[in-house]
Amino acid sequence: MRKPPHRTIIDGDADAYSIRDFCERHDISEAFYFKLKSQGLAPQEMHLGSRVLISRESAARWRQEREAPSAEARTG
Numbered sequence: 909m910r911k912p913p914h915r916t917i918i919d920g921d922a923d924a925y926s927i928r929d930f931c932e933r934h935d936i937s938e939a940f941y942f943k944l945k946s947q948g949l950a951p952q953e954m955h956l957g958s959r960v961l962i963s964r965e966s967a968a969r970w971r972q973e974r975e976a977p978s979a980e981a982r983t984g
């Protein structure tokens with residue numbers, strides 16, 4: 909059975925992203941995402957049946973957490 913074609917989120921209005929969409933939106937590979945996850949540095953996920961999604965709010969929180977150390981390094 910063929911998989912349906914992957915749809916890319918362009919407008920950013922999704923309430924939740926698949927891991928693949930999250931990675932595309934943040935310009936990281938899925939391999940890097942899972943490396944971050946193994947280190948406890950990935951965004952919080954929600955599980956709906958067999959689907960794993962990342963809410964828009966979780967993605968925003970993840971970005972803020974990644975920005976904080978960068979800002980501290982510049983000012984520290």
